[in-house]
Amino acid sequence: MEAKKDKILSKRGDSYKLVLTKEYKHKASIYVFNYKISLKDEKQETFTNAFDHMVDYSIKDYPNGRIKIVPIHEIIITKHKSWPIRTYNTVKKLFMDQMERLLNSAEELNLEEVIFEVTVIPNRKGKGKALKILDVTNKRSIIQIKNDDTICLSRAIVTSLASNKLLKDFTDSQLKHINEGRPLQKRVAEDLHEQSGVEIKEEGNNLDDLKAFENYLNIRIIVFTSNSTEYILYNGNEEYNEQIYLYYHDEHFDTITNITGFLAKRRFCKVCLIGYTEQHTCKDKHSNNYQKTTYL
Numbered sequence: 001m002e003a004k005k006d007k008i009l010s011k012r013g014d015s016y017k018l019v020l021t022k023e024y025k026h027k028a029s030i031y032v033f034n035y036k037i038s039l040k041d042e043k044q045e046t047f048t049n050a051f052d053h054m055v056d057y058s059i060k061d062y063p064n065g066r067i068k069i070v071p072i073h074e075i076i077i078t079k080h081k082s083w084p085i086r087t088y089n090t091v092k093k094l095f096m097d098q099m100e101r102l103l104n105s106a107e108e109l110n111l112e113e114v115i116f117e118v119t120v121i122p123n124r125k126g127k128g129k130a131l132k133i134l135d136v137t138n139k140r141s142i143i144q145i146k147n148d149d150t151i152c153l154s155r156a157i158v159t160s161l162a163s164n165k166l167l168k169d170f171t172d173s174q175l176k177h178i179n180e181g182r183p184l185q186k187r188v189a190e191d192l193h194e195q196s197g198v199e200i201k202e203e204g205n206n207l208d209d210l211k212a213f214e215n216y217l218n219i220r221i222i223v224f225t226s227n228s229t230e231y232i233l234y235n236g237n238e239e240y241n242e243q244i245y246l247y248y249h250d251e252h253f254d255t256i257t258n259i260t261g262f263l264a265k266r267r268f269c270k271v272c273l274i275g276y277t278e279q280h281t282c283k284d285k286h287s288n289n290y291q292k293t294t295y296l
Contacts, residue, residue: 006019006021007019007020008020009053009057010053014049014053015039015040015041015043015046015049016037016038016039016040016046016047016049016050016053017037017038017039017040018035018036018037018050018057019036019037020033020034020035020057021034021035021036021115022034030119030120030121030233031058031062031119031120031122032117032119032120033054033058033117033118033119033120034115034116034117034118035054035115035116035118036112037050037051037054037111037116038111038112044100047099048096051092051095051096052092054116054118055067055069055088055091055092055118058118058120059088059120061122062120062122064122065120065121065122066085066086066087066120066121066251067085067087067088067091067118067119067120067121068085068086068091068119068206069091069095069116069118070116070119071099071114071115071116072114072115072116072117073114073115075109076102076109076114085119085121085206085207086251087251090251121225121233140258141256141257141259141260141261141262142247142254142255142256142257142262143159143163143179143254143255143257144181144254145159145252145253145254145255146181147181147186149186149200150200150201150202150203150204150205151189151190151193151200151205152204152252152253152254153206153209153210153213153246153253154189154190154192154213155185155186155189156246156254156255157189157192157210157213157217157221157244157246157255158185158188158189158192159178159181159185159255160244160245160246160255160256160257161217161219161244162175162178162179162188163175163179163255163257164244166219166242166244167188195216196212196213196216196217197212197216198212198213198216204251207223207233207234210234211237214236214237218240218242219242219243219244220236220238220239220241220242220243220244221236221243222234222235222236222243222244222245222246222273223245223246223247223248223253224245224246224247224248224256225247225248225249227247227262227263228263232273235273243270244256245259245262247262259275260275265277266278267280269282
């Protein structure tokens with residue numbers, strides 16, 4: 001699915017012009033749309049109508065999906081980098097509030113030069129292949145992150161590090177306390193924010209922050225949205241050999257402690273990120289596409 005040329009979505013009588021400039025399907029059934037918006041007046045209502053039209057078009061086939069909207073422009077990038085993944089009703093308020101502040105603080109910003117990138121992650125329940133709904137309370141390969149703050153991402157990361165004994169200078173007892181969600185888990189998560197320079201955000205941290213954590217730790221972080229390798233939200237940085245795994249659901253991160261148990265497979269190929277039961281032949285890209293059988 002890819003738009004071959006610009007498609008004007010607005011009608012002649014609209015007070016805005018909405019143009020779809022690009023449309024394509026990313027891996028793991030994630031859909032991306034690029035738009036340009038021009039307004040015929042400076043009313044807030046006009047921009048709101050254009051925004052609603054843009055989002056409605058993006059989610060028309062996946063009304064229950066989660067959405068991320070990123071305005072791409074060099075001025076915006078320097079002023080605001082956090083654009084979280086949310087449900088439609090939540091993302092609308094966050095996005096409009098952030099855009100209003102940006103437009104008010106950047107007089108030199110020309111809205112017509114902004115590309116609005118909308119990413120839609122479908123909820124496939126009831127359509128096509130069903131997305132497996134996990135009972136995290138009964139899934140022994142997952143540690144639930146039970147928090148009353150906005151740092152479930154960093155908590156999930158440090159818990160994964162603890163469960164894999166990748167945290168240095170911690171005793172076995174301390175690692176156990178982190179895995180159990182005791183106060184030490186929060187303190188170590190907050191330390192990770194401070195040491196990596198990733199701010200704690202009121203709306204919660206997102207994939208951009210995850211990448212910053214990943215680069216600070218030099219560990220590849222792979223994020224699943226269901227217990228199937230078809231639903232990998234983020235593949236992680238392939239430069240790092242060590243891997244940890246997170247489960248993202250309902251705008252929340254949990255820790256995957258056993259990837260084969262999570263996927264209900266006997267083995268897992270760390271090169272292809274595929275779970276399998278008997279045998280899997282993969283291409284080891286570090287050996288000139290040498291074919292070999294990989295076991296975990």
